[in-house]
Amino acid sequence: LDGLPLRYATPPEWARVAVSDLDGLLSDHAHCEQKAASMAIALIGRFPEAPNLAREMIALAQEEMRHFRQVLDLIESRGGSLGRPLPDPYVRALREWGFRHRGGFGALGDLLLVSAFVEARSCERFRLLAAELRGEDLGVFYSRLAEAEARHWETFRDLCSGSGKRAIGERIAEMAEAEAEIVRARPLEARMH
Ligand SMILES: [Fe+2]
Numbered sequence: 242l243d244g245l246p247l248r249y250a251t252p253p254e255w256a257r258v259a260v261s262d263l264d265g266l267l268s269d270h271a272h273c274e275q276k277a278a279s280m281a282i283a284l285i286g287r288f289p290e291a292p293n294l295a296r297e298m299i300a301l302a303q304e305e306m307r308h309f310r311q312v313l314d315l316i317e318s319r320g321g322s323l324g325r326p327l328p329d330p331y332v333r334a335l336r337e338w339g340f341r342h343r344g345g346f347g348a349l350g351d352l353l354l355v356s357a358f359v360e361a362r363s364c365e366r367f368r369l370l371a372a373e374l375r376g377e378d379l380g381v382f383y384s385r386l387a388e389a390e391a392r393h394w395e396t397f398r399d400l401c402s403g404s405g406k407r408a409i410g411e412r413i414a415e416m417a418e419a420e421a422e423i424v425r426a427r428p429l430e431a432r433m434h
């Protein structure tokens with residue numbers, strides 16, 4: 242959990258479960274990348290006046306789309322094809338928690354912090370996959386993606402810090418507790434969250 246705001250470590254069995262169904266995992270992962278890009282673009286349209294937001298989200302959307310293409314390349318190189326996107330109960334629960342417990346950072350601030358945690362959790366999961374796949378090309382790929390997600394968590398956190406009056410540390414601590422409960426309640430499956 243080094244450098245991440247997370248309070249709950251994913252059980253190590255998750256990586257074994259995930260790697261046992263790589264095709265399923267990669268398809269779910271590919272959709273996470275395109276959803277991250279879509280979310281970044283949606284924020285630009287919804288909050289055009291927020292300082293720095295448009296440029297940061299343009300950069301992020303481009304990077305997430307590159308990840309999406311890379312994962313799609315992997316899927317196709319394995320002879321597979323992109324499956325349908327599955328509902329994401331983790332992201333939904335985190336967003337609902339944010340709406341029910343407003344943080345005093347406004348609608349934008351709440352959404353930025355939800356994205357910050359999704360990035361942080363993805364980073365943790367990519368690190369676990371990198372360790373599980375050590376010595377394989379896919380392990381190298383996941384360790385590179387883990388670094389990107391660690392950067393993205395900081396991008397969202399920093400954007401949120403500029404958006405509210407309240408100390409952001411307190412809000413991050415609250416959301417970390419909620420996020421930990423949400424992750425703990427999820428079954429271990431070959432999905433990113
Ligand atoms: Fe990504």
Ligand SMILES: [Fe+2]
Nearest residue numbers: 277360390393
């Ligand atoms: Fe990301």
